[in-house]
Each structure stands twice: as C-alpha cells, then as structure tokens.
Amino acid sequence: MRSTLKAILDTQENMIVLSDGKKLSDANSALLDFFGYKDLESFKKEHRCICDFFKKENGYVYDFKDKNWIEHILENKEIDHKVKIYDKKIQKYRIFLLRAADFLQDNKKYIISLTDISKIENEYK
Numbered sequence: 534m535r536s537t538l539k540a541i542l543d544t545q546e547n548m549i550v551l552s553d554g555k556k557l558s559d560a561n562s563a564l565l566d567f568f569g570y571k572d573l574e575s576f577k578k579e580h581r582c583i584c585d586f587f588k589k590e591n592g593y594v595y596d597f598k599d600k601n602w603i604e605h606i607l608e609n610k611e612i613d614h615k616v617k618i619y620d621k622k623i624q625k626y627r628i629f630l631l632r633a634a635d636f637l638q639d640n641k642k643y644i645i646s647l648t649d650i651s652k653i654e655n656e657y658k
Contacts, residue, residue, distance in 0.1 A: 538560065538639045540563075542559065542560070542561035543562045543563075544563050545561055546558070546563060546647075547561065547563065547646045547647055547648045547649075548561065548563045548564035548567055548629070548646070548647040549561040549563070549564065549645070549646055549647075550564060550583050550592075550644070550645040550647070551558040551636060551642055551643070551644055551645075552582065552603065552642070552643055552645060553603075553641050553642055553643070554582070554584075554601035554602060554603040554604065554643065555581065555601065556581050556582060557573070557576070557580070557581065557582060557583060558642060559573065560576065560583075563639070564583070565620070566648070567620070568590050569621065569622075572586060579591055582616065583645070584602055586618045586619070587602075587616050587617070587618065588616075588618065588619065589627060590617060592615070593615050593616050593628075594614050594615065594616045594631055595616070602644065603633050603643050603645065604656055606631055606632075606633040607633055607634075607635075607643075613630060614630070614631040614632075615628055615629065615630055615631065615650070616628070616629050616631055616656075617629075618646070618647075623624045627649055628649040628650050628651045629645060629647040629648060629649055629650065629651075630647070630651075631644065631645060631646070632646040632648070632649045633646075634646045
C-alpha cells in the first residue's frame with residue numbers, strides 16, 4: 534500500500550503532503566526536490582511540518598498559534614488560500630495555492646496540494 538501511494542504521489546507535478554497539520558506523514562518527490570532533500574527521513578530530521586517554511590504575512594496562510602493551519606483551510610473552503618515559501622535555488626519567494634482534503638478521517642490525516650502560482654501572482658502586481 535505504501536509503495537502504491539508513493540507512486541501515485543510522485544506522478545503529481547504539484548507538491549503533495551500528507552499531514553495531520555503538525556507532523557508530516559509523507560511527501561512526493563516534487564516537494565522533497567523543492568526543499569533540497571533526497572528523502573522524507575532527511576526532511577523529517579530537520580522539520581516536522583511544512584508550515585516551518587511558510588512566511589508569516591497578512592493575506593497568506595502560516596502556522597497559526599490558536600488553530601491548525603489545515604483546519605483553517607478546511608473551515609474556509611470558499612476562499613483561495615495562498616502561502617509564501619522561500620526558494621533557495623532562485624533566492625526569492627514563490628507563492629503557492631493550497632488545497633486540503635481529508636485523507637484518513639479516522640487518523641486525522643489530510644492531503645495537501647501546493648500549486649505554484651508565482652507567475653500568475655506576479656503578473657497582477
């Protein structure tokens with residue numbers, strides 16, 4: 534099952550994360566490549582949550598102190614949720630559209646998709 538899930542995740546161009554909002558369960562290779570990690574274990578040694586990379590800025594999602602950021606997204610599905618993440622390779626922030634959905638309701642796991650919308654956002658500035 535794990536290898537099948539990993540194969541499905543890795544076919545996606547978007548960065549994909551499985552998480553409970555506090556701890557990363559899995560990620561596809563697009564996410565690991567973006568952050569410069571060769572595997573999930575290396576990533577998890579230094580970071581417990583992808584939210585460690587979210588820039589705290591008005592108008593963007595970040596790690597809220599009073600509420601889990603994924604719960605915030607799920608409770609406010611009617612609006613687009615964006616996040617800013619610094620890209621070390623190009624040395625500037627990129628903007629991603631966040632989508633979240635229940636993955637395993639029993640274990641409170643969510644699947645999160647990050648779609649790079651930097652070019653679109655920069656055109657409208």
